[in-house]
Amino acid sequence: MQSFRSEIENPIVEKDILELERKIRLFKEGKVDEERFRSLRLARGVYGQRQLGVQMIRIKLPYGRVSSEQLHRIANVSDEYSRGRLHITTRQDIQIHHVSLDRTPELWAELEKDDITLREACGNAVRNVTASETAGIDPAEAFDVTPYAHATFQFFLRNPICQEMGRKFKMSFSATEGDTALSFIHDLGFIAKTKEVNGEQLKGFKVMLAGGLGSQPRQADVMYDFLETDLLIPTIEGVLRVFDRHGERAKRAKARLKFLVKGLGLDAFLSLVEQERKALAYQSYPIDTTAFEGEPQFEELQVPEVRITDQEQFEAWKNTNVIAQKQAGLFAVGIKVHLGDFYTDKARKLADLIKKYAANELRFTLRQNILIRHVREALLPFFYQELAALGFADPGYNSTADITACPGTDTCNLGIASSTGIAAELERVLKSEYPAYVGNEDITIKISGCMNACGQHNMAHIGFQGMSIKVGNLLAPALQVLVGGGVLGNGNGKFADKLIKIPSKKGPDALRILLDDFEAHRDEHNFLTYYESRGKTYFYELLKHLSDTTNLSEDDYIDWGHNEKYVKAIGVGECAGVVIDLVATLLFESEEKLGNAKEALEAGLWSDSIYHAYAAMINTAKALLTGESAKTNTQASIVKSFDEVFVATKKVVLPNSFSDLVFQINKNEPTAAFAKQYLLDAQSFFTTISAYRSLVLAEQ
Known part of the structure; x- marks a missing residue:
């Protein structure tokens, strides 16, 4: 374990990794109790998973940005310490599973060689700072939010004010009023704005406060309509100080910022933030953006010769997966990643591709996909050919058929029913029975394995939440169907209504009924106005017959993606420790x-x-x-x-x-x-x- 010490250039990082190594040893010796050890390892990205004796490692990637060198490093680590699978999360992180606890310090040290951290990827700290994956290239953006997201990540990483809060804290930066980084569901969400003052265009943010999902979703309040960029860091610090001091710690279910602000009231909360002003390290914190400016640089300028054999498929891919950038002649290429899972062999080839031809950058997205940026127009046929060879050229990026799902019962301790299994089946139904929805971006489908909403099911147009249902003395896997959520833009959103609980195997029928009825009555409506025009009761009646459990078959007691009868198991997988004083x-x-x-x-x-x-x-x-x-x-x-x-x-x-x-x-x-x-x-x-x-x- 000592070999990594001399290889880490940053003494702060080295100390952090050695501390994790020491605490693992003390825990195994029974000198640190389980609860305190859990807190420490979570703050270092080490998370217990459903299977005994192994951990999930969450790699913190601010706003999802990754270089070729970093992607190669992540792939090498996954092969060495895990099983070669990479999972993209809805917060633009990468997770790898089935890692031995003893090897986590060594794994972390390997990642740090390319400036990749595990620090505060989990736990009661500031989680990964997310941002619109199109930030910096979006023609509609007020300005590039990337440097501000990066400065926020850097300032609060290891910052003592946010190391042991009552619960996690999430922030996002949206590039446009379309709010693609979902500010309305975050503890702090920032939407890029400009404001003219004395003939000068000032940069700033609309600030959204205390949003959240989970079992009790809450629309964020408007904290400020316009906050100048140099006040960004001081404002975040003030909010974090108040949350740290006044946030609930004993009752975990009430420990998020949304409950504190709701209990105090917005005005009282803002008053407490103001009281912290004198204690702040900086009253103003100008952010240097120069490192994120300038023209993209390409290693290879020559365009390889390509012959497209299926022009129709190529055009379908361009129509759904290629996005024009605000930089003339450049395009972004979206890759639809099924359930956010891909493997290291493909990751390495993708890393080589962006290094040579795409200015050495890609971003993992909030919908568990990949966005390659800065692709020259002449290279689009070449990229299509190369991505097709990797199985990465399926059309439908960010479409209805591009379903978001958390890992659910595959690996998560809290999963109640399979989210990945039903997601795969719904994608199959859409592709085979509703091909028009492969290019449709008006309806989003999201799935979570439990009420915690890691799959963001309660803000989707159509959402499913994993549950169980009792039938006599037996338990069957079930889904709660939710309808009517969505992003409205500029910090506003709608949360879906809970309609009905049905056996999981009837999930595809629920989707068919909803889409068929929408097609029959849509007229000029989009999905949300169609839902609102009919109301919750109409949709409950539409789906009510699916809740019948009187005639379930043997197959209904087996969850999607499984071969054995369903067993409800929650909270399995954390190591036991000796309880001490x-x-x-x-x-x-x-x-x-x-x-x-x-x-x-x-x-x-x-x-x-x-x-x-x-x-x-x-x-x-x-x-x-x-x-x-x-x-x-x-x-x-x-x-x-x-x-x-x-x-x-x-x-x-x-x-x-x-x-x-x-x-x-x-x-x-x-x-x-x-x-x-x-x-x-x-x-x-x-x-x-x-x-x-x-x-x-x-x-x-």
């Missing part, structure tokens, strides 16, 4: 946080040092409160409870209240003097609590 574990972590604060202070990172010291004090207080079974569901409640349980009763003697001590953080600017004093205060508090803890243990 949680209070001691929390205090041990507080020491680590104080160490981080000291390192940041010595490096001149005042704001980082202050937040590490703050986190150490919160963690230390939580340790004692855990022993008292006191309320610790938010950081704010930890502060309040500590004053009530320990300070007011004089069990712990402090110069002032714990609240006064801790909340110096948002009453002072992040200067060197304050950072130094705040760290001394945090160290003194830890010493006081450690002494109290030792006394209690001695008495026991």
Whole structure:
């Protein structure tokens, strides 16, 4: 395991990987409890999967951008540590499965050789920053959002303010008012805008706040109609600080930002964000965009000779899969990737292709596809030929027949019914029975294996959610059918209505009924106006007969893509660990946080040092409160409870209240003097609590 140390140039990254290696060892020795270890490994992209003894690795790829060298590196890692399959997610990440926990530090070190990280790809942190895959090439865009998405990724990666929040935090950047990055379902969503001020065009964003999917989807609020780009980073930091301090931590189902904003109200939440302004590291943060400007460079300028044998198929591919860029003479080529899964042999050939002929860039998309950018018009026949040889030239990119689905019961702990199996069957039905929909982009179909909506089923025109249904003493796989969702643009969207639960094997019939009825009544309607004109009851009646379970056959008890009878199994796959003293574990972590604060202070990172010291004090207080079974569901409640349980009763003697001590953080600017004093205060508090803890243990 030591071999990778000398190969990592960045000492921060090296320390991170060595820390993962150390914690794996401590966990296996029973010195770190399972819950705390889970938190650490998730923040390093290591996720337990349904199968025992192996992990899913999520590779964090900001806005889905990948170079040839990076794609080769990912393919090599997948072959060495996994099974050669790559899975594109709906957040533009890549996942590989069936990886041994012991080998994850080594795997991570290999990826970092080409500047690829696992850090914060999972866990209660800022997840992958997504963006429109056409950003920078879209003729309708206000400006290229890519550098702003990149700056956001860089600023908050490893940032102490967002390492151990109550839940995950998701952000997106949409290039146009079409909102192709889905701002309305994000914790923070940004839509590119320009505004004329004194004859000058200013760049900025419409900011959407506290959207989300899951079992209780919520349309994001408009936080700002126009936020100038230099205020982007400070605004995000203010929101994250408030979420970290006031967000729910004990009740996981209520821990997302959408519940906090709903509970407080938008105005009260924005007031708390404003109160954080003084503590921010930057009041303004101009973003340098020059690295993302300039003309694309091509390694090979010569156009290979190509003879197209099937001109009709070539034209069909061009009509559905080729997009004109705003750069004259250049085109983007969409690749429809079935269920987001492809293999390393094809990945390498694709990497060589973009290196030589397409300015060395592709982007994984929010619909689990691939978009090659900067293809010269003369090269389109050549690209068609090369992609066809890889099985990547099927028409229908981003069409109705291009179904989005999460992994479901294939690998996910939470999957209830197969999403990939039913997706494959629905795609077959569309291709064979409804060929016109291969080029139709007006209807989207999305599938999730459970209510968590990783497949985004509840924002689709037609959505399916994996469930189970009881028939006598037996369980059959089932689907909840949802209809009427969609993206309306400019930060607005609709969530689909839940209509009816049906056995999974009747899913294709549900799709046929909906499409047949749409064709019979569409007139001038698009799908959403067609749905709204008839209403939920009409569609319930249309599908009601499919819910009948009185005459199920043996086949109905076998899920799509499976050969054996359905068994409902949720939450299998996480490793077991030895449960140890949680209070001691929390205090041990507080020491680590104080160490981080000291390192940041010595490096001149005042704001980082202050937040590490703050986190150490919160963690230390939580340790004692855990022993008292006191309320610790938010950081704010930890502060309040500590004053009530320990300070007011004089069990712990402090110069002032714990609240006064801790909340110096948002009453002072992040200067060197304050950072130094705040760290001394945090160290003194830890010493006081450690002494109290030792006394209690001695008495026991």
